[in-house]
Amino acid sequence: MSEIENDDQGQALEPADRVKVVKEAVPGGEEEYRWHTGLNRPTGVPDAIEFIDVHKAFGRNKILKGLNLGLPEGKISMILGPSGTGKSVCIKHMVGLLYPDDGDVLVHGESVPNLRDEELFEMRKKFGVLFQDGALFGSMNLLDNVAFPLRQHTDKSEDEIMGIVNARLAEVGLTEAGDKMPNELSGGMRKRAGFARALVLDPDIVLFDEPDSGLDPVRTALLCELIQEIHKENGGAYTVITHDIMSARRVAEYIAVLWRGRIVEAGPAEELFNSDNDFVRQFLSGAAQGPLGME
Numbered sequence: 043m044s045e046i047e048n049d050d051q052g053q054a055l056e057p058a059d060r061v062k063v064v065k066e067a068v069p070g071g072e073e074e075y076r077w078h079t080g081l082n083r084p085t086g087v088p089d090a091i092e093f094i095d096v097h098k099a100f101g102r103n104k105i106l107k108g109l110n111l112g113l114p115e116g117k118i119s120m121i122l123g124p125s126g127t128g129k130s131v132c133i134k135h136m137v138g139l140l141y142p143d144d145g146d147v148l149v150h151g152e153s154v155p156n157l158r159d160e161e162l163f164e165m166r167k168k169f170g171v172l173f174q175d176g177a178l179f180g181s182m183n184l185l186d187n188v189a190f191p192l193r194q195h196t197d198k199s200e201d202e203i204m205g206i207v208n209a210r211l212a213e214v215g216l217t218e219a220g221d222k223m224p225n226e227l228s229g230g231m232r233k234r235a236g237f238a239r240a241l242v243l244d245p246d247i248v249l250f251d252e253p254d255s256g257l258d259p260v261r262t263a264l265l266c267e268l269i270q271e272i273h274k275e276n277g278g279a280y281t282v283i284t285h286d287i288m289s290a291r292r293v294a295e296y297i298a299v300l301w302r303g304r305i306v307e308a309g310p311a312e313e314l315f316n317s318d319n320d321f322v323r324q325f326l327s328g329a330a331q332g333p334l335g336m337e
């Protein structure tokens with residue numbers, strides 16, 4: 043029998059208690075969670091997005107194991123964590139593309155898994171999302187790709203739409219590429235086009251899944267600046283997933299470190315960069331030595 047199915051005294055537990063034991067792992071208790079303090083330092087503002095005790099498995103592969111996470115309103119947050127740990131899975135829960143097996147995901151206090159289809163459609167208007175794979179429509183040129191959310195969700199005239207689209211494409215340096223098809227562009231250009239498309243509706247909540255992957259260092263720096271500028275202009279809760287610690291240093295106001303299905307530690311960026319948690323330190327410094335190996 044696995045350790046999960048026994049309590050400290052070695053007695054068999056009722057099924058309901060079993061779940062509880064898994065959720066309530068204490069720091070230093072289970073070996074797997076030794077580095078998880080679960081510490082969530084206050085930010086002084088309410089959360090735009092909350093994960094409450096979220097469990098998610100694909101078959102026998104448990105990805106989120108009692109995830110508790112809050113992303114503050116009005117700030118640029120970054121979710122950092124090793125590859126394959128569930129960052130993209132988190133984003134898909136926020137927009138209702140995946141549902142938790144257990145627990146809840148709240149957006150502005152509303153439970154996403156409990157929304158009806160029409161409500162979910164409305165809710166999605168709040169979001170600007172850049173998925174990890176860029177996800178442009180292969181059959182549309184860049185102009186039509188970026189115009190798509192405006193045509194789908196607003197009553198704006200074609201002239202207005204083209205005005206917005208051209209302005210957004212210019213911001214990401216793609217003025218000349220409007221009539222190109224996605225497969226005619228480099229990976230970095232596709233990323234930037236996806237970035238422009240994510241922002242056309244002036245969303246309250248912006249989710250960027252690795253906007254900087256596949257970009258050269260100069261473009262990464264420019265993209266970071268652009269994220270900050272647009273955030274300053276529009277406000278809202280931004281969530282950026284990145285593997286680039288430099289990007290995190292540049293733009294993160296809030297950082298959550300995800301590992302093995304839970305938050306190791308979360309809080310204002312400068313506090314995380316000064317964390318004394320061995321895992322957080324190793325991860326934020328990119329060191330080979332530490333609790334994280336090539337797993």
Ligand SMILES: Nc1ncnc2c1ncn2[C@@H]1O[C@H](COP(=O)(O)OP(=O)(O)OP(=O)(O)O)[C@@H](O)[C@H]1O
Nearest residue numbers: 100103105123124125126127128129130131132174
């Ligand atoms: N739809 C799905 N069906 C089955 N397994 C999935 C599905 N989506 C994600 N997974 C699995 O969940 C785990 C976490 O995936 P996820 O894409 O969230 O990782 P990640 O943290 O974003 O990693 P990376 O930094 O490499 O992008 C992986 O093991 C992945 O194979």
Ligand SMILES: [Mg+2]
Nearest residue numbers: 129130174251
């Ligand atoms: Mg990912």
